[in-house]
Amino acid sequence: IEGPDLISKLRSEHGVSVPVLMLTERRELSDKIRAFRSGADDYVTKPFDIPELEVRLQAIVNRAQGRPATRRLTDGGLTLDLATLIASREGRQLRLYPGTRKLLQVLMRASPSAVSRQELEHALWGDDPPDRDLLRSHMSAL
Structure with a gap:
């Protein structure tokens, strides 16, 4: 099952609200739009730098906990x-x-x-x- 389909299923059928950051090689705008429409919170294409991934993950955690994204x-x-x-x-x-x-x-x-x-x-x-x-x-x- 592809990532966007999995996220959509988890969100709609199982009520899962855990934040999701997609790591993928897919760079097309249509793939990104599909991911966000399925419920992804962020989207990072490979290759990526660890510091960027860390900052993006922290922002997602902050939002999930109701805290402002401290920069x-x-x-x-x-x-x-x-x-x-x-x-x-x-x-x-x-x-x-x-x-x-x-x-x-x-x-x-x-x-x-x-x-x-x-x-x-x-x-x-x-x-x-x-x-x-x-x-x-x-x-x-x-």
């Missing part, structure tokens, strides 16, 4: 622009590797609450975290 996280003098993935502190751009940038994003979203080691590891490596010292290295670099 910039700010805490004190620290800012992370989610559209460009540029971090700055008091106006000075920070050079961050993808792992440290992801940690910064997780910590800033949770601020002022604490974030557990397990949550941080999951944000970076999913269900397969490496040696704990690697998280320590990322935290030290951040």
Whole structure:
């Protein structure tokens, strides 16, 4: 079954309202229109960049949770622009590797609450975290 048909069936016959982001090789306008009309929330064509996918997913999650699509996280003098993935502190751009940038994003979203080691590891490596010292290295670099 094709993606748009599956989404349409889930939405109309089963009442499923979970957000859907389609990842596909189909680039034709007619395919995109069909996907959105079937109930897709976003549409990304392959190949894609992971930072773009991450920002699009976050926007979908924000909408699903009734939150505005935050494009910039700010805490004190620290800012992370989610559209460009540029971090700055008091106006000075920070050079961050993808792992440290992801940690910064997780910590800033949770601020002022604490974030557990397990949550941080999951944000970076999913269900397969490496040696704990690697998280320590990322935290030290951040």
